[in-house]
Amino acid sequence: MKIHEKYIRRCIELGENGLGSTAPNPMVGCVIVHQDSIIGEGFTSPFGGPHAEVNAIESVEDKSLLEKATLYVTLEPCFHFGKTPPCADLIIAYQIPEVVIGLLDPHEKVGGKGIEKLKKSGCEVTIGVLEEECRAHHKRFLSFHERQRPYIILKWAETQDGFIAPEKSARSNTPEPYWITNSYSRQRVHQWRSEEQAILVGTQTVLEDNPSLTLRDWVGKHPIRIVLDRDLRIPKDFKVLDQESKSIVITQNSDANKMIKGVHYEIADFNRELATQICEILYRNSINSVIVEGGTQTLQTFIDAKLWDEARIFRGEITFGNGLVAPKISGKVKTSTKIQSDSLTLLTP
Numbered sequence: 001m002k003i004h005e006k007y008i009r010r011c012i013e014l015g016e017n018g019l020g021s022t023a024p025n026p027m028v029g030c031v032i033v034h035q036d037s038i039i040g041e042g043f044t045s046p047f048g049g050p051h052a053e054v055n056a057i058e059s060v061e062d063k064s065l066l067e068k069a070t071l072y073v074t075l076e077p078c079f080h081f082g083k084t085p086p087c088a089d090l091i092i093a094y095q096i097p098e099v100v101i102g103l104l105d106p107h108e109k110v111g112g113k114g115i116e117k118l119k120k121s122g123c124e125v126t127i128g129v130l131e132e133e134c135r136a137h138h139k140r141f142l143s144f145h146e147r148q149r150p151y152i153i154l155k156w157a158e159t160q161d162g163f164i165a166p167e168k169s170a171r172s173n174t175p176e177p178y179w180i181t182n183s184y185s186r187q188r189v190h191q192w193r194s195e196e197q198a199i200l201v202g203t204q205t206v207l208e209d210n211p212s213l214t215l216r217d218w219v220g221k222h223p224i225r226i227v228l229d230r231d232l233r234i235p236k237d238f239k240v241l242d243q244e245s246k247s248i249v250i251t252q253n254s255d256a257n258k259m260i261k262g263v264h265y266e267i268a269d270f271n272r273e274l275a276t277q278i279c280e281i282l283y284r285n286s287i288n289s290v291i292v293e294g295g296t297q298t299l300q301t302f303i304d305a306k307l308w309d310e311a312r313i314f315r316g317e318i319t320f321g322n323g324l325v326a327p328k329i330s331g332k333v334k335t336s337t338k339i340q341s342d343s344l345t346l347l348t349p
């Protein structure tokens with residue numbers, strides 16, 4: 001079993017390479033081993049491309065060894081025809097005699113069927129190696145399929161005295177962010193944005209900050225921007241409505257004259273509990289993870305509805321004395337670190 005764990009651990013490491021590019025597909029990792037040496041490795045290609053198993057098999061130089069090899073993979077090989085043919089069929093075609101799997105696929109089209117097919121072909125299958133680690137690795141994909149909602153990360157920056165924004169009189173007349181954190185923390189935020197499929201902010205944040213919500217200090221794919229705008233008040237020339245990245249506006253106003261070409265609109269009832277409706281909208285749009293970047297009212301909406309999985313809270317060096325109070329949250333402290341002068345606390349519910 002220990003030897004199996006060693007290779008599944010390597011699969012998880014490889015799968016991490018797909019973070020931010022495979023979604024809404026899972027970021028699977030795969031290793032092929034012959035006589036205790038790795039002869040092939042692979043991970044899921046960006047969305048629509050080959051799966052990890054295909055890439056791993058492709059990377060094996062001497063394909064004749066596959067008949068005597070073991071294939072390790074974080075998630076059950078697929079059984080259905082999606083954008084690519086089933087990986088279970090490929091494994092059978094190459095007569096790989098042993099497959100070791102971290103986790104069963106919760107996807108309704110796969111769920112155990114890939115394994116059944118492999119077993120029927122005479123392949124020896126082991127399931128559940130480092131299952132907890134594989135669940136953590138596939139947390140976004142699992143949230144989507146098991147809970148029908150995205151994995152939700154809350155993030156904000158507060159001052160030493162607990163404010164996320166200063167009083168209006170302390171701000172400039174042009175809408176722009178008021179920075180509490182240092183440039184290293186801000187770069188970390190861009191890295192996080194590259195890891196999630198979507199980013200969400202409230203109306204007031206857009207009106208006061210005119211944020212871009214894109215990646216500038218990190219390379220990768222911009223997240224889909226989700227903005228709340230009950231009455232379609234956000235001016236058309238604001239950055240979140242530009243063509244830099246896809247945007248979805250959640251609104252109550254269906255006036256087509258106020259809508260912009262190229263922006264996607266979704267209707268919600270703002271007088272009802274909003275966080276659940278947002279989750280339903282994101283699920284419908286095949287979004288399996290979102291980072292919520294504020295402001296206080298929007299973050300508190302998710303906290304109060306108990307719809308969050310992680311909170312990442314920066315505390316900068318400065319104090320405001322008064323202003324907009326940060327959200328109220330309680331949870332378990334997972335880690336607490338320093339980024340130069342800033343501190344960063346990670347909470348789970």
Ligand SMILES: NC(=O)C1=CN([C@@H]2O[C@H](COP(=O)(O)OP(=O)(O)OC[C@H]3O[C@@H](n4cnc5c(N)ncnc54)[C@H](OP(=O)(O)O)[C@@H]3O)[C@@H](O)[C@H]2O)C=CC1
Pocket residue numbers: 155156157158163164165177178180201202203204205206208209228229230231270271274275293294295296297298299301324
């Ligand atoms: N330091 C930091 O990390 C951050 C700071 N900020 C700062 O925070 C401030 C904005 O925060 P805040 O004022 O709390 O506003 P938000 O950005 O959270 O937006 C609030 C608005 O969004 C809509 N909304 C949000 N939640 C709900 C809900 N549950 N039900 C109905 N409508 C909802 C409402 O729009 P409507 O009124 O149209 O109904 C509401 O007025 C800005 O000053 C910004 O600079 C923002 C983000 C991060």
Ligand SMILES: Nc1c(N[C@@H]2O[C@H](COP(=O)(O)O)[C@@H](O)[C@H]2O)[nH]c(=O)[nH]c1=O
Pocket residue numbers: 156157177178179180181185186189201205206209210211212213214293294314
């Ligand atoms: N003020 C503040 C943050 N503010 C968040 O960053 C958004 C600006 O995004 P962008 O325009 O893409 O750079 C802003 O609207 C708000 O959501 N974030 C932080 O990490 N630290 C900070 O001190």
Ligand SMILES: [Zn+2]
Pocket residue numbers: 051052053077078079085086087088
């Ligand atoms: Zn597959």
